[in-house]
Amino acid sequence: MIDVREGGIWVYAERRGDSFLPVSLELMGKAREIADRLGVELTALTVGRDGGAGAQLRRYGPDHVLELAHPLLTTYDAKAYATAISAELRRSKPSTLLLGATRNGQDLAGRLAIRMRTGLTAHVTALELDDRQNLIGWVPGFGGGIEAGVSCPVRRPQMVTVKPGVFPLPESGTPTGDVTKVVPELSEKDVGSRRISFEPKGSTVDLTRAGVIVVGGRGTGGDFTRIERLAHLLGGEVGATRVATDAGWVERDRMIGQTGVITHPELALVFGASGAVQFTVGIEGANTVIAVNRDPAAPIFDHADLGIVGDLGPVVDSLLRALAA
């Protein structure tokens, strides 16, 4: 049996450009808690073309930040990243490595686990320590509606990928820890793919991240120009019900609901939508909902913090006037 205290805890902090994915920061918060409980050190590991970005991670309580920097690591490549990281894991022998269960995180974790000949618990939704201080990762399985606790008592590092959003995002605090930059030994043969160009596909609306959403339904009668203007003035995005996207009034990736996007805005302004459950499940996570509908019995009012019964036209107009003033 191996004691978890034999090495520190590492978190793989996944970069998106010069910042880090929220799940990586969530893991920093949880890992700090576990490290303190065990009395071991916490290292944030980041990989990229050059160092520098890693300094941001100091605000999330690490003892060390380790930056693996190399031109061949400019874009994510499973082979190159696994080669560089596994060399570091062999050198520093951490007891634990936590990664976000993102597309790349899952891809990388599998390869690393094979290279390190260790176990990997994937898609974990809760973490705890057993009485021997091995990590237990809880993994829900649908096969029988069960939840399995998985641990890896005989190999190190114990590896876990954690689903995004499971742990709270820690507050950023006073910087702690040191930053070390390491240039791994890599050559072209260690790289499996090369990025020639990067063009995001199609439209780039991401309603899941919008803070303000102005939604139009069938009641708009297809006039989305004022809805768009309102969204623009509020610094938000336009959303729509399925009736509005079916009619071609708005692109399909702006459809909110059961078969559309599930959103979590601070504010959703909903104009001329009846409030069918297939739509409202998509705004259930909104902080504040304001609905305008001329039918006082429309179910949308059951979901609204503020409801205005009336024709949406004059309401939109007066909002536009007030905001433009």
Add this chain to the structure above:
Amino acid sequence: MVEESKSSVPIRFDDEAWEALAATTNANRCFQCGTCTAACPLADSTPMRVRALIRRAQFGETDPLIWKCMTCAECNASCPRGVDIVGLVRHLRQEKWRTREVPKGLPTLLWGIYSDGNTFHLPPKDRAAWMKDVKVPGRGSTLLYVGCTASYDPRAQRTARSVAKLLNLAGVEFQVMGTDEVCCGEAARSVGNVGLYDDLQQRNSDAFRKRGVERVITISPHSFDALKVGQSKYGGPQVVHYTQALEELVDSGKVVGTVEKRTVTYHDPCYLGRHQGVFEPPRRLLELSGLTLVEMANNRAQSLCCGGGGGRMWMETDPLERPGSRRVSEAAGTGADLLATACPYCISVFESERGSEVIPVTDVAELVASGAKG
């Protein structure tokens, strides 16, 4: 995502997988006649070819088009060899959960059922919200099983209230499970998650036993089918659809009443009609209420699916491929004043296909309740 695969992989028989499939679905009896392909309502609008799907399964390959299937059972009804094609689709989907090759949205559906006990991921504490002003005796061995859709969907809640109102008028003693009710598992079974379905059947069976339930009346035909099939394993209570229960009450004179004289056409929901053979009770209810029934050409066992079964309520369908809009046109073509049906999915689908603009869509229980007296 889910596209037709033009596979160039060499053919490889997977005898074990095929035998497992054949054991429960009679797939080995298929002689590739193609009748199912012709019967499938998706054949006109999508590349779905049921016969080819079965052939591929024989080679151990799963056609990604399985996810488009609405489990409407048109194919089952027409197969001369008695192949359970719906069962085959569910089985193939089940395999896809193992490899996680499932359409977007379905994991969220299962999470909702698993963690909140409903298909919408909404709080279990809101499950009794459908009742509003309806009072329930809360006694007796009859249980009104409301189901997820009629519990949470404001449109379908109206149906549940109408059924409860009619039961009250007839003086039936019945209970509801309120916030203790959990999903019947039909959606999980449709998308291929048999484990979760079995779990829910077990939970429901325990709850029925604890409450001394001898008869279950369901709102949704999907719950009706799932509970009827699922509870038989536990020697559980008798399960009926509300149209059957109401027909008895109207027949025995416990509820009477007539509604404004109008013509109505009736859409047979797949799970009530083809799956469970209940064709006449809803029709009799409409006629006993004084409505004149006008049939669509595709009625009873030939009913055209609305497109909402088989988990399709949780997968987006290209507007050009939606069977629901075709059905709405067929209903409007009868010249009837109203389109009545008896399934909350059908109502959602028809209303979202602008059904209400061409022909008002309503539910059988709501029509009966609108004119009923005790």
